Amino acid sequence: MSYPTNRQIADLLNRIAGLLEIKGENPFKIRAYRRAAEQIAHHGQELAELWQSGDDLRRLEGVGQAIADKLDELFRTGRLEFWERLTAEVPESLLEVLEIPEVGPALARTMWQELGLTTVAGVQAAAEQGKLRTLPRMGKKKEARILAGIRAMARRQTGRFHLGQAWPLARQVLAVLGDLPQVVRVETAGSLRRMRDTIGDLDFLAATDHPAAVMEVFVRLPDVAEVLGSGETKTSVRFKNGLQADLRCVPPARWGTALQYFTGSKSHNVKIRELAQRQGYSLNEYALTREQDGKPFLFDTEAALYEFLGLAWIPPHLREDWGEIEAARSGALPAGLSVADIRGEVHCHSTWSDGRNTIEEMARAALARGYEYLVITDHSRSLGVANGLSVERLRQQSREIEAVQARVPGIRLWQGAEVEVKADGSLDYPDDVLAGLDFVVASVHTGLRQDRETLTRRALAAIQNPHVKVLAHPTGRLLTDRPGGDFDMEAVFQAAARTGTLLEINASPYRLDLPDVLVRRAIAAGVKLIINCDAHGVEDFDNLQFGVATANRGWAAAEQVANTLPLAEFEAQMGLVQK
Ligand SMILES: [Zn+2]
Ligand SMILES: [Zn+2]
Structure with missing residues (x-):
């Protein structure tokens, strides 16, 4: 058993003080916790050692009987009942609310x-x-x-933004600049073009012979809050949502070299430069230069530059130095998926739980996108915050789905549920209820701070449950907000590969979960994947592009993604009942 460190103890005492303060407790009591935390944080010796050698902890400055008793309990049991009672009464997340300036x-x-x-x-x-x-x-x-x-x-x-913030803004800017008569081409570069899961700032590149005119329009865009700097060919701004952006203007003849350079990634470009050097050239954002005689070679497209170096054009989402340069040389680049390859989804919500649209609206929206099938998976009963469905409401919903199916015959609908994996690994509905559903998606939403062993056991229990077809957002991360749970993902992959349970690539820009690197490892382990928008409203289906990009960044092929299958094959492979 490992004992909490002084830092961890001090942190816990400070958190207790914070919650007591919100509760409106006696200020003297609160100050006592803070003072003890302060002393313990700066104490030269680990308290756990003192306690183990039988020292009286009350001898420490700032530690009275009440706190000494709590430390004793903490060292003995690894738990603190007082803390558990307190957080049951006052939500722990209020401590983060306290961090807001003015609160x-x-x-x-x-x-x-x-x-x-x-x-x-x-x-x-x-x-x-x-x-x-x-x-x-x-x-x-x-x-x-x-x-x-x-x-x-x-x-x-x-310091980073998710794609749901960066992408729509970038599209608007591109639309305005792309309409200018002076602009030959305009693109985003940088991490947005590579579709990384989060974006530090935006990079725009315009091919033009009239940079001043283009930059003039750029700084006057309605979303620009502040101009941070402006030169002859480059302007930096900050948008109202906090995102910063650079616009660089290049002559059309140098477009390919510049776009390749500013798209990155850094490690990809280091490799590309080395490759050029071995062939006797130096490469920068302006040109490829023959070292022997200083002769510059200009490239108006990226493809021409890559070809000159003996490579196939590498799609931006692969440019991370994860083996793509070698693959481009040997003609082994992955074909990649497109949004049009996705034939349906198996994870979405309606007004029956926490969705914004009715089942019929969701069905019609999916049909309008060309989907052949859609599984409605509202939340299960224990997720009270999301208005999870009781067994009774689940039965009512089944009739509603049948009625909608009759009105919207162009798309196959099934009733599923996004079922909570409870703290002990069991599911939130009994087996007979699960058996009555067409499609069970399992999710770990709660207790994501549990230790690795407990969390992994829960995930494995869900994967091994014969009713479960998909494990949704497997790590539970929320981008720019909180990391995922401490799951043993290799164990998760092995179990999913063995049972054939699909692991989701959740396309919500808040999640993108599995993340790209884990997509790659999952595929290596033989896992089958499925891309879902987890739509809580009809407009969320637009997020599919982010999920597809994540799959592509993880080198997924169509045959590894279950919902690239057309309806009949999908039904057969998933063992779904023909209706
Ligand atoms: Zn979920
Ligand atoms: Zn969901």
Whole structure:
């Protein structure tokens, strides 16, 4: 058994103090916890060692009887009952709410008790909807300051944006610049073009002989909040949502070299430069130069540059130095998937749980995208926050799906459920209910902070459950917010490969889970995948491109992704009942 370190103990005591403060406890008591935390954090010797050698912990400065008893319990049992009771009463996530500038314990308590807000995301949504201003001593101005504080916090924490923020903005900019008569070509470069899961800042590249005119339009875009710098061929701005962007203008004849250079990644480009050097050339963003006589070679397309170096053109999403250069030389680049390859989805929500659209609206939207099948998977009963379905409501929903199927015959509908994997690894519906569903998607939403062994055991139990066809968002990460659970993913892959359970690539830009690197490892382990938008509304189906990009970044091929199968084959492979 490993004992908590002084740092961990101090952290726990500070968290206790924070929750007691929100609860409105006696300030002396709160100060005692803070003082003990401070002393313990800076104590020269590990308390666990002192405790093991039988020292009286009360001899430490700031540690009285009450705290000494708690430390003793913590070392003996690895748990603290007081903490468990406290967090059952006051949501632990309120501690993050306390981190918001302008939010003190009293306000955190009011927002929690009056408006039911327990998370930073919840407070942000309420502020955006103008709900905070109704609280006592609040008003519009303070609400705006809180919102600004939350946004600044998000930037500080990650400095990165997810694709759902970066992509639509980039499309708008490209549309405006692309319409200019002076612009021959315009593209995003950098990590957005490579479709990385998060984006640091945006890079735009324009092929033009009139850079001043193009940059003039760029800085006047309505979303630009601030111009950070401007030169002859490059301008930097900050958009209103906090994203920064560079626009670089290059002569059309140098487009290919520049686009290749600014797309990156750095490690891909290092390899490409080395390759050029071995052939007697130096390469930078302007040109390829023959070292022997200094003769420049210009490339107006990337393909021409790659070809000159003896390589097939490498799609941007592969440019990470994960073996793509070798593959491009030997003609072994993966064919890749396109959005049109996806024939249906098996994970989406409706107004029956926490979705925004009815089953019929979801079905019609899926049909309009050309889907051949859709499984409705609302949340299971224990997920109260998402209005999970009781067994009774599940039965009612089955009749509703049949009725919608009759009205929307162009797409095959099935009833599934996104079923909670409970803390002990069991599922949230009994076996006979699971057996009555066409399609069971299992999810670990709760307890993601459990230790590796417990979490892995839960995932494996779900994978091995004969009713479960898909394990959704397998790591549970939320991009720019929290890392995934500490699962033993190799064990998960081996189990899924053995049982044939599909692992999801969740296409939501908040998740992209499995992540690209794990897609690659899953494939190597022989796992079959499935890409789902986890749509909570009809517009979420647009996120499919992010899921497909993630699959491509992980070198997935169509035959490894189950929902590239047309309806009849999908039905057969999934053992679905013909209706
Ligand atoms: Zn989920
Ligand atoms: Zn879901």
